[in-house]
Amino acid sequence: xxxxxxxxxxxxxxxxxxxxxxxxxxxxxxxxxxxxxxxxxxxxxxxxxxxxxxxxxxxxxxxxxxxxxxxxxxxxxxxxxxxxxxxxxxxxxxxxxxxxxxxxxxxxxxxxxxxxxxxxxxxxxxxxxxxxxxxxxxxxxxxxxxxxxxxxxxxxxxxxxxxxxxxxxxxxxxxxxxxxxxxxxxxxxxxxxxxxxxxxxxxxxxxxxxxxxxxxxxxxxxxxxxxxxxxxxxxxxxxxxxxxxxxxxxxxxxxxxxxxxxxxxxxxxxxxxxxxxxxxxxxxxxxxxxxxxxxxxxxxxxxxxxxxxxxxxxxxxxxxxxxxxxxxxxxxxxxxxxxxxxxxxxxxxxxxxxxxxxxxxxxxxxxxxxxxxxxxxxxxxxxxxxxxxxxxxxxxxxxxxxxxxxxxxxxxxxxxxxxxxxxxxxxxxxxxxxxxxxxxxxxxxxxxxxxxxxxxxxxxxxxxxxxxxxxxxxxxxxxxxxxxxxxxxxxxxxxxxxxxxxxxxxxxxxxxxxxxxxxxxxxxxxxxxxxxxxxxxxxxxxxxxxxxxxxxxxxxxxxxxxxxxxxxxxxxxxxxxxxxxxxxxxxxxxxxx
Numbered sequence: 001x002x003x004x005x006x007x008x009x010x011x012x013x014x015x016x017x018x019x020x021x022x023x024x025x026x027x028x029x030x031x032x033x034x035x036x037x038x039x040x041x042x043x044x045x046x047x048x049x050x051x052x053x054x055x056x057x058x059x060x061x062x063x064x065x066x067x068x069x070x071x072x073x074x075x076x077x078x079x080x081x082x083x084x085x086x087x088x089x090x091x092x093x094x095x096x097x098x099x100x101x102x103x104x105x106x107x108x109x110x111x112x113x114x115x116x117x118x119x120x121x122x123x124x125x126x127x128x129x130x131x132x133x134x135x136x137x138x139x140x141x142x143x144x145x146x147x148x149x150x151x152x153x154x155x156x157x158x159x160x161x162x163x164x165x166x167x168x169x170x171x172x173x174x175x176x177x178x179x180x181x182x183x184x185x186x187x188x189x190x191x192x193x194x195x196x197x198x199x200x201x202x203x204x205x206x207x208x209x210x211x212x213x214x215x216x217x218x219x220x221x222x223x224x225x226x227x228x229x230x231x232x233x234x235x236x237x238x239x240x241x242x243x244x245x246x247x248x249x250x251x252x253x254x255x256x257x258x259x260x261x262x263x264x265x266x267x268x269x270x271x272x273x274x275x276x277x278x279x280x281x282x283x284x285x286x287x288x289x290x291x292x293x294x295x296x297x298x299x300x301x302x303x304x305x306x307x308x309x310x311x312x313x314x315x316x317x318x319x320x321x322x323x324x325x326x327x328x329x330x331x332x333x334x335x336x337x338x339x340x341x342x343x344x345x346x347x348x349x350x351x352x353x354x355x356x357x358x359x360x361x362x363x364x365x366x367x368x369x370x371x372x373x374x375x376x377x378x379x380x381x382x383x384x385x386x387x388x389x390x391x392x393x394x395x396x397x398x399x400x401x402x403x404x405x406x407x408x409x410x411x412x413x414x415x416x417x418x419x420x421x422x423x424x425x426x427x428x429x430x431x432x433x434x435x436x437x438x439x440x441x442x443x444x445x446x447x448x449x450x451x452x453x454x455x456x457x458x459x460x461x462x463x464x465x466x467x468x469x470x471x472x473x474x475x476x477x478x479x480x481x482x483x484x485x486x487x488x489x490x491x492x493x494x495x496x497x498x499x500x501x502x503x504x505x506x507x508x509x510x511x512x513x514x515x516x517x518x519x520x521x522x523x524x525x526x527x528x529x530x531x532x533x534x535x536x537x538x539x540x541x542x543x544x545x546x547x548x549x550x551x552x553x554x555x556x557x558x559x560x561x562x563x564x565x566x567x568x569x570x571x572x573x574x575x576x577x578x579x580x581x582x583x584x585x586x587x588x589x590x591x592x593x
Contacts, residue, residue: 019219020242023249025304025312025321026054026106028075028131031097033307037279038255039264045427049096049414050307052076052128054103055249056110056322057239059217068198068217069112070119071103071139072237072249073306074131078102086164087127098410103131110322114139119198121224123251123306124234125150125165133170141175142200146232148177163231176200178235181212181226209295213238227253229286230279238301246301253289254305255279260294313356315363342366345374352381356422359415361580368583376576383569388562393527395420396429397534397570400437402577406540409577428522435513436531442506443543449494466493474500477507484511486525489549526557530567538571 028051035046052075059068077083078099080091091097107113114136121142123129133141150165181204197218204212204226212226225236230252237249258264266286268278280286297303304311311317345366349358365373383394395416402412420430453463467478474496482488484507496503513521513528521528532550536543551564 019217019221019240021217021221021239022056022058023239023241023247023320024056024058024110025317026056026071026075026103027101027321028052028054028073028103028106029078029097029099029101029128031076031091031094031128033255034093035256036267037269037277038267039258040267042264042267043426047421047427048309049418050255050309051312053304053306053308053312054106054131055237055304056107056112057222057237059221061217068118069116070121070216070222071107071117071136072121073123073129073251074103074120074133074135076102076128077130077132078104082132083127084164084166090127090164096413104135106322121235121237122147122233123227123236123249124231125169126231126252127164129251129306130166130169139174141170143170143175143177144226144233144235145178145180148175150232177233178214178224179204207238208299209292210238227251227289229253229282229284229289231281238296246296248293248296248301248303250293250303250305252279252306253286253293255307257305257308257310259290260297260303313359315358318360318363342370345370345377348374349377352377353384357415357419361411361415361584364583364587365579368586369579372579376579380573380576383566386562386566388560388566389530390423392420392423392425392429393530394566394570395423396425396433396523396527397530397567398573399430400433400531400534401538401571401574403434403437404535404538404541405438405440406535407538407574407577409581411580412574412577426522428517432513432516432522432528433531436528437535439510439532440535440541442510443541443546445495445499445502446491446545447543449498450491452498453494463494463497466490470497471500477504480504481507484514486514487549487553491545491549524557526554526559529553529557530559530563533564533567534571537568538574540574 030049030051032047032049034044035042035048036044053073054075055072057070057072059070060066061068076097076099080088080097080099083091101109104114107117115138117136117139119142120133120136120139122144125143125147151167151169153165153167178200199214199216199218202214204214207213207223207225210223210225214224216222216224221240223238225238225248227234227236227250234251234253236251236253239247239249241247254260256264259266266278266280266283268276268283271277293303346358349355349362349366362373365376383389384391389397399413399416399420401407402409402416417430420433456463467475470478477496477500478488478492481492481503492503513523514525515521523531529550533547533554535541536547536550554564555561
């Protein structure tokens with residue numbers, strides 16, 4: 001069958017100045033997905049941090065001068081405790097998660113507030129798209145056909161913890177449900193087809209390979225697209241912008257670009273009751289929708305999914321989000337190429353650390369401090385180039401430094417977790433690194449207890465040394481520690497003497513990475529000891545007794561001085577966090593002025 005012709009208003013360049021909209025991406029939080037629930041085949045342990053994207057669409061009626069503003073999806077709710085209990089339980093499987101910035105903050109960066117928004121369109125009503133409707137007290141809410149039945153609890157039964165819906169989510173007096181795209185309906189009121197007027201009750205029309213679309217402004221600038229499969233009422237948007245391009249906002253029609261390329265198929269899994277589950281309510285319909293989106297992309301349409309981490313991470317797309325100041329945004333609204341020097345540095349970065357490692361903090365440093373960018377790149381490349389430790393272990397070492405209680409720099413935790421997964425680390429290995437790093441807190445005792453012993457001796461109240469006079473219980477605790485941890489150090493003896501109860505609890509706490517997963521953990525002992533070295537040697541801790549102890553343990557497990565040196569080199573890169581955090585603050589303050 002030959003493809004149907006495109007809507008002439010939408011595709012004819014002659015109408016571009018009259019029939020276009022602006023599209024800006026809105027950051028509405030980030031969360032983590034278990035990939036096996038979305039694509040197949042994939043490791044059961046594979047996880048991916050993804051955004052929850054919203055979009056601001058602005059349409060100007062050249063006849064009346066009126067600007068209509070639409071927000072497509074509100075993303076994550078900034079206060080997750082306001083979700084219903086079943087969703088809060090589901091959210092525990094989607095950690096780590098951040099809800100900052102939410103849609104309100106993202107709009108504010110563009111100089112907008114909720115009262116400026118005429119319509120909120122939902123691609124669908126899953127928890128990670130609904131945000132806080134009460135934040136928009138004057139907006140009209142628009143949902144696809146079948147959404148209200150889900151909210152009322154009268155629709156079909158859906159499996160999966162994500163499929164819980166709040167019956168009181170939307171204000172009944174300001175909510176419009178689109179008519180059924182599969183049936184011929186009569187308008188509930190007389191339709192105004194004047195170009196620029198809003199069409200939310202007209203009949204669905206075919207557009208190219210898309211069988212059901214609504215021309216929102218009667219001028220071809222924005223189409224609502226029926227996109228069945230994921231959830232009843234699932235809709236997408238197709239926009240034409242002033243540069244002549246077309247942007248398709250695909251919601252949850254697809255969660256991974258490998259489904260478009262054919263590298264992966266839609267994932268399925270069995271729940272605790274043995275039922276086969278799929279993230280899409282109707283898999284066959286979802287596959288047909290993906291086929292149509294694939295065709296659009298082949299025709300040159302830009303495709304953006306609601307959780308499109310690859311699109312979000314593309315440096316050229318950073319300027320498609322609002323910055324802090326509206327006037328500054330208008331000056332920077334089009335992607336700007338790096339100058340010749342910066343482009344050369346970017347190419348050098350790609351050839352050394354890899355293009356996938358170029359994230360927002362690196363981009364910001366390249367923009368504002370190219371000399372520091374160049375020197376930081378050279379510094380970061382030394383351990384990577386020498387490679388005494390494989391890339392996965394390097395990423396895990398860097399994660400330990402960033403996640404340590406003395407640093408806790410979340411952007412770097414994201415950066416190194418992403419790198420670890422890309423380098424082949426499993427969920428269990430990353431959890432074990434975090435468990436190992438969590439032991440840093442005991443240094444409050446290993447530093448403080450010897451000082452307490454010194455003070456007692458100065459006051460004429462000396463305590464016995466070594467294991468002298470220890471009880472049978474304390475000797476048993478020492479033996480238990482040696483069995484689980486594989487070594488003993490005299491620094492523990494004073495701790496054991498003063499507080500055997502806490503020492504016993506700490507032995508269990510610190511031994512989890514050594515006794516889980518069949519009694520030995522998932523990382524080899526040498527690597528565990530390198531992780532200890534990483535956070536002990538970092539500039540935010542510098543714990544000499546522990547560092548010396550764990551260096552010795554690394555060597556005893558067959559490690560080399562070169563491997564230990566490489567850990568210290570990686571820990572030195574923590575200093576780059578100063579530029580990452582400081583330049584972000586500088587950008588915001590400059591914009592505020």
